[in-house]
Amino acid sequence: MTDAKPIRRIAIIGTGVIGASWSSLFLAKGLQVVATDIAPNAEAALRKFVETAWPALTRLGLSPGASQSNLKFTPDVAQALDGADLVQENGPERIEFKQKLYGQLDELLPPDVIIASSSSGLTMSEIQKGAVSHPERCVIAHPFNPPHLIPLTEIVGGAKTSEATIRRAEEFYTSIGQRTVRLNKEMPGHVANRLQAALSREVYYLVAEGVVSAADVDTALSWGPGLRWGVMGSMMLNHLGGGPGGIEHFFQQFTGPMTAWWKTLGSPVLTPDVQKKLIDSVHAEAGSRTIAQLEAERDEVLLGLIELRKKAAKPS
Ligand SMILES: NC(=O)c1ccc[n+]([C@@H]2O[C@H](COP(=O)([O-])OP(=O)(O)OC[C@H]3O[C@@H](n4cnc5c(N)ncnc54)[C@H](O)[C@@H]3O)[C@@H](O)[C@H]2O)c1
DSSP, X not given: OOSSOOOOEEEEEOOSHHHHHHHHHHHXXXXXXXEEOOSTTHHHHHHHHHHHHHHHHHHHXXXXXXXXXXXXXXXXXXXXXXXXXXXXXXXOSOHHHHHHHHHHHHHHSOXXXXXXXXXXXXXXXXXXXXXXXXXXXXXXXXEOSSTTTSOEEEEEEOTTOOHHHHHHHHHHHHXXXXXXXXXXXXXXXXXXXXXXXXXXXXXXHHHHTTSSOHHHHHHHHHXXXXXXXXXXXXXXXXXXXXXXXXXXXXXXXXXXXXXXXXXXXXXXXXXXXXXXXXXXXXXXXXXXXXXHHHHHHHHHHHHXXXXXXXXXXXXX
């Protein structure tokens, strides 16, 4: 561990989809949360979100001291930052907005406070141009929605981020149960979203070409590779795919066919007509099930899977 002071109080900037979910997770981990947002109904919406998320977080296990009463809200950004050990920034995904905000945060915060951005698509090298005094304490800590359930945080610094900031961020997110992935260089969309984008491109292509329906492509994905990917990643599964000969044998056997398929992968253009075809196929798959019912179906199995994986990951 570094000798920096422990991270106990988090300032949340922006309490929309991601800020509300991060707040719930931090509270469940026994941390103090002070949130701020400019939207008129933000506090009520945030408290409602946390209350709704709490049963799932309780099922996954609350840390000592975890309580919804550790949540404070203020519309005043300076008040939210007062005494914070780390800032999790979840404001709108616009570079001018973030640069201006980082200028303000940089002026208000002591230099040893990390400013972590949830940004999905902007690079820290661009964002930290706004933090003139201490850009070295700014880092991307990108969650996978919803962060209170999905324990993945991608960490990547910008040109001016210090190694100490990256290390401290890795330690902090790991200490609250996140699996952290460090990117050695900046990439648009980071890693997990690029993987999703690559796969979605082929999914849309296959449905748009009429090869399969949305229902069938989803069955092929979620009952085939998806089941395995919920347990192990692609590289390790390739190692197993090679049998006793492992990854070396996998490449001997599959390099030819796999690279031949790559040449036929699609690049669909999402014209209004193509989108309509995809949308109609998704509605046929969803049938009479509402979004809320589908979310409940997803979350019930997801919680079970997360519990199982946590159990399997415990040292024996
Ligand atoms: N939605 C996702 O799936 C997802 C996943 C990972 C990361 N992210 C990233 O998280 C960030 C937030 O995305 P979101 O989906 O939660 O957006 P959102 O629109 O739901 O929330 C943004 C919030 O910021 C608030 N806000 C605007 N100006 C503000 C200010 N000056 N001070 C404080 N709050 C302010 C808005 O009122 C709003 O509540 C983005 O950078 C996005 O790239 C989003």
